[in-house]
Amino acid sequence: MSTFRFQALKETAGRKPVKVQELDKKSIIFGSNVFNDKAMRQFLTPEAYKAVQSAVQHGTKIDRKLADYIAMGMKEWSLSKGVTHYTHWFQPLTGTTAEKHDAFFETSFDGTDPVEKFGGSQLVQQEPDASSFPNGGIRNTFEARGYTAWDPTSPAFIFGTTLCIPTVFISYTGEALDYKTPLLRALTAVDEAAVAVCNYFDKNVKKVTATLGWEQEYFLVDSALANSRPDITLTGRTLLGHSSAKGQQLDDHYFGSIPTRALNYMRDLENECMLLGIPVKTRHNEVAPNQFELAPIFEEANLAVDHNSLLMDVMQKVGERHYFKVLLHEKPFAGVNGSGKHNNWSMATDTGVNLLGPGKTPMSNLQFLTFFINTIKAVYTNEELMRASIATASNDHRLGANEAPPAIISVFIGEQLTKVLAELEGVSTGKLSPEEKTDLKLNVVGKIPDVLLDNTDRNRTSPFAFTGNKFEFRAVGSSANCANAMTIVNSIMAKQLRDFKKEVDALIDGKEMKKDDAIFNVLREYIKETKAILFEGDGYSEAWAEEAAKRGLSNHKTTPGALKAKISEKSLALFQELGVMNHTEAEARYEIELEEYAKKIQIEGRVLGDIARNHVIPTAIRYQNILIENVTGLKEIFGDEYTSIGKEQINIIREISGHIAGINTQVEQMTEARKTANALTTAEELAHAYCDTVKPYFDVIRRHCDKLELIVDDEAWPLTKYRELLFTR
Known part of the structure; x- marks a missing residue:
């Protein structure tokens, strides 16, 4: 046996379980290191607190004078917890996070009067060197200037002894150089479009929030063994290696008893997540040996994306304490399942309604159907853009290699909901008679909650599946920044809802239809148009690939082919109309990803x-x-x-x-x-x-x-x- 391999195995054999520090109940420690509502109430003046809340809830700008008070309170809170430095924490187009630490400590010009200082100007904006970040031609290399600007909708947090302030990252000329900025714009667009449609059903709705619950799959490999493999060290995956005689064929790892060492790692990771306000809830063994998954409670999409990006950093740092290398690559080992990051997406109103969950009345169920069918229509119209949103070199190993899910974007809704749509498709054109409307509402729309109770099957081969009260975008890669996919999903939904409202309003104004008649008429046409995107069968089969081609669906198995959809005329027009990205920003991202x-x-x-x-x-x-x-x-x-x-x-x-x-x-x-x-x-x-x-x-x-x-x-x-x-x- 080679000396290096022998030493690695010897070192691994001597590992002892790392003792995990016992903390208080999760409910007690949750968010302890986050400048959350509780901390703000304690450390901010009433005026400063109201300014932050207004910015979070309504997007209003914070006055610079109030920013000084907010910074003062944030500093005092941080110092009370032993913090020495602060950083603007951002997500450049490298796919990872970035930070530059500055000390609170300052002195006067002559070196006397040392003091901890942190003002509104440091909180609101900084100027990191942007020369080495990917920019896709937006700026020249010799022009290093780029700006980070505070995002008050994502609360600051403490990691180690550093106050981390979530920020956007833009160029000197204002173009977005990060993942967060387009996401925030897309979330604003879908909020406005969804509120306008919600007002057909409830005039009290003033805000709609896109929600996200990600599921993070990963592998744990002993660090000594990982370090003995140059391919794992440099690429995150094994470029060669014969399959083990035993792999996953017995299905004995999936949901099995969690190995002690892995469980200790998970407990330690969960403790860190609780302190950082990341609401992780679920942990279990995944299909492949040494593969695991964790998942949180749903959150507002922007915060959820930040939490997932933070989590990937924390996972590696906690892994070091337990002598683990955490592999987030989509396919680190040939012959066993790779890893994904399922993005469970929905929308919720400020009145407490999940727009992708049925209600107790025919009217609330009609609202559910409206958003449900519009989601299907959005995916159907933009299936190539959806595929482009999850295209990377590492994810190609899953999407193009007969592993869940396939490279063909389709939507799974289940047999029962398929029948509901078929009944809706059969409603008469134009105005409905009172008898038709009553029958439709009572016998079709009214029974949707009962239908969903029995509609528990999942199609694991579907890239975009309805799972009861949300859609699960299963094609997102395990190492990806969720913002890429979520920017696209929320953008296409915003565009679709805008178009839907225009069509409904045209029928109401032009043909003097009542609101319900107009909505049913538009939805019926959408059902007819989108049949090609619905698929309930085996996404792995060759038969599906042939059938999808007949339906006119794309099948881009590689990233270079898939990415082209990001700069198609249709996509550029969509981004421009919604204000999510201008042509320069969209084309720059295409260049960077290539x-x-x-x-x-x-x-x-x-x-x-x-x-x-x-x-x-x-x-x-x-x-x-x-x-x-x-x-x-x-x-x-x-x-x-x-x-x-x-x-x-x-x-x-x-x-x-x-x-x-x-x-x-x-x-x-x-x-x-x-x-x-x-x-x-x-x-x-x-x-x-x-x-x-x-x-x-x-x-x-x-x-x-x-x-x-x-x-x-x-x-x-x-x-x-x-x-x-x-x-x-």
């Missing part, structure tokens, strides 16, 4: 070539030399008889030579393909070249390496194997 795709494939190609040539081939040659010595010795002992006696060894030597030659040839060709791709001048050409001409070599090189893993003496193999990575606990 560049990121190419860079990730480039890194993986380099790492794979390095491991194959510097680890696998030398090991194979050393083992081959042992066999050659064995055959030579047999010849000396048995003379002419050695040919038949050493036949199997000779065949193994030949097989090893074939795989070594295959690796060398393929790595050389892959390197040349990279050089050719790197000479291309546009991000679009580069991404397609890496996708079409570089990435195909990965599987071929891996196949040769994995075959050698089965041949070479286990004691000599340099890389920690799947059975060790997946079953060491």
